[in-house]
Amino acid sequence: MSATRTLRALPTLLRVGVAETVAYRAEFLVWILTTTLPLVMLGLWTSVAQDGEFKGYSSAAFVAYYLANLIVRNLTGSWVAWQISEEIRLGAMSMRLLRPLHPYVAFAASHLAAVPFRSVVVLPVAVVLLVSSGASALTTEPLQLALIVPSLVLAWIITFNVMFMIGSLGFYVTKTMALLNLYFGLFSLLSGYLLPIPLLPVQIRWFAEWMPFRYMLSAPIELMTVKLDAAAAAWILVAQSGWAIATLVLALVVWNRGVKRFEAVGG
């Protein structure tokens, strides 16, 4: 399994990914629509903030935060854990293991291919964000603007790695869905998905700083909506890179050890 061969397969994999997305477009649209939570929280907090600022957050700040949240979540969201655990359960994993290509690359390519479709849904929202809440709650710092895209890419990688790891745990335990629920609970609390991290109670906030979740969602949002000094902005990227590497190693270790005990149910 050489690197050049993997590279040569990449365009084809991306094409397959696009075809898959188009084939299951109804399902795909539903997946995108399930990320309505930021919109609901947006409705809640803006009506709360209409009677005055809530702990330093104005109505406009909430609009910017949750719309940025929606954009980041849509661009970086991953469902690879479902795919892996389904393939393990139904035995389709055997086919995948026969191919001369690491499944990590195959899954990543099929996810990457879906990103343009997700952007089509997200872009109109981004425009609404810029028009409605204006520049007041968004950053204009050139450095921060430049860091948004790398931060999004890193957030995508960390999310994908974590989901890949959870999916690979399906080799060890049968109840992957319970694990996913647990993960999503932690994620929505500690990543800033439910509430901006500064609004969390102090003890939980401290915890959130040291977990990877913040760097999966909150980091790009912070770059978009909070005015940071250069050191703080750079630190976010450094921490994201660190977590990207750590989660990659962890995901591959869990996968490699798991594959060895794979018994191939069904056929």
Add this chain to the structure above:
Amino acid sequence: MTRYLRLFVVQMRISVAAGMAYRADFLLEGVMAIAWMALTLLPLFVLYSGRKDVAGWDAPSAMIVIGYFLAVRAVLEGVVSPSFVDLVERIRSGAFDYVLLKPVDAQAIVSASRFEPWKIFDLIGAVVLVIYAFTKIGHPPALADLGLGLVLFVAGVLAMYSLWILCAAASFWVVRLDNLTYLLGAIFDTARWPVQVFRGLWRFVFTFVIPVAVMTTFPAMALLGRLDAATALAVIGGSLGLLVVSRLVWRTAIRSYTSASS
């Protein structure tokens, strides 16, 4: 009628037996129920740490809405959702043929084909939460309010069930829509907030289009003695109406079922 009752009891017994086979889950599910309750309550605490009153709801009464939310969700995840997953799988594999061959109503079978017995923890948690909220308020609910609150809980569960049946009916036409339940789940999640907290379009949508308000806000208002008779009747009527509509759609949908396999 007794035949259907017996059928439900049998299916319940099979599910409990299956649940007992994984006894370690008992502990896990119990811990998870507590963790989920804490997570559900957290935004409420954050909100009420900065405000005394939001749209006429103080912290204990908003907690009662969450109590109803947890209870309806327990029924949803304990009965409706597992059965729905079963149904989609059967339609996809063609095993639904056998369901249609059975000498009972297909909707009755698919509505209660699988139970998650451990979800009873969530239900207990919901009751404890409501009792706790009433100790905060300082006086128990009047007997009439308690009765109406229970009746509206049933109405809310029926409304939720009808929405899921509508989705189930949709899966006869569009086969790969298993994630529709995730979408409904995401929308149902808004039911944890009193509907008055939302303004304008949101409130309209959550009251009339996707009636999550019917499932939690109005029952909670009834329990608090704040609901007038006209609204209560409208809620009950609306739920029953939705049930009838979902039944009609189901019957239409089932006619266009074209078996997936031999």
